[in-house]
Amino acid sequence: MIDEPELDRELGTPFADLVRKTLARRKLSYRGFEALAVDPKTGYAPPHTLVWKIDKGQPVKISPALCRAVAVVAERPVREVQIAAAAEYIGLVADDPFGESVGDAKRSVAHVPGLTADDMPLVRDLLRKLEGGAA
Numbered sequence: 001m002i003d004e005p006e007l008d009r010e011l012g013t014p015f016a017d018l019v020r021k022t023l024a025r026r027k028l029s030y031r032g033f034e035a036l037a038v039d040p041k042t043g044y045a046p047p048h049t050l051v052w053k054i055d056k057g058q059p060v061k062i063s064p065a066l067c068r069a070v071a072v073v074a075e076r077p078v079r080e081v082q083i084a085a086a087a088e089y090i091g092l093v094a095d096d097p098f099g100e101s102v103g104d105a106k107r108s109v110a111h112v113p114g115l116t117a118d119d120m121p122l123v124r125d126l127l128r129k130l131e132g133g134a135a
Contacts, residue, residue: 014084015062015070019054022074030055037073039065046070062089079108086110098124 023033030048038045044065053060060066062085071078083094094108097117101107109123117124 013057013088015081015088016054016057018074018076018081018084019051019070022070023051023055026073028073033073037069039068040072041065041068044069059089079106083108098127100127 019033022028023030026032026036028036030051033051034045034048037051042065044063046066046069050060050066064082067081067085068078071081074081086092086094091112092110093113094110096107097109097111097115097120098107099117107127109120109127111120
């Protein structure tokens, strides 16, 4: 067996927590999770052994198909699952540091923890240009 380096999880385990909560809330076994977690785009279903690894906090390969499949069984938006995976496995936070999201138009910026809007003036300018507003 190959020893894998311990993950540096400064942001906790939000992806694994989401999977654990889904298992408990829906009273699912790993195989039950596998049966319900099907990516609507590709048909990919994470095997029960992968679900076990996520539950136990072991490192796994994250993919868009995995995030979509977990979103289906967790009954959560894909974006929420992707943000949880990015936080746990990559150490990124995805949020609106500018507090300018309006209604259904959600704005997210992926960044390292601890950055504030003042640390990202170029990002703010770019977002405003993309939205057609004044920089």
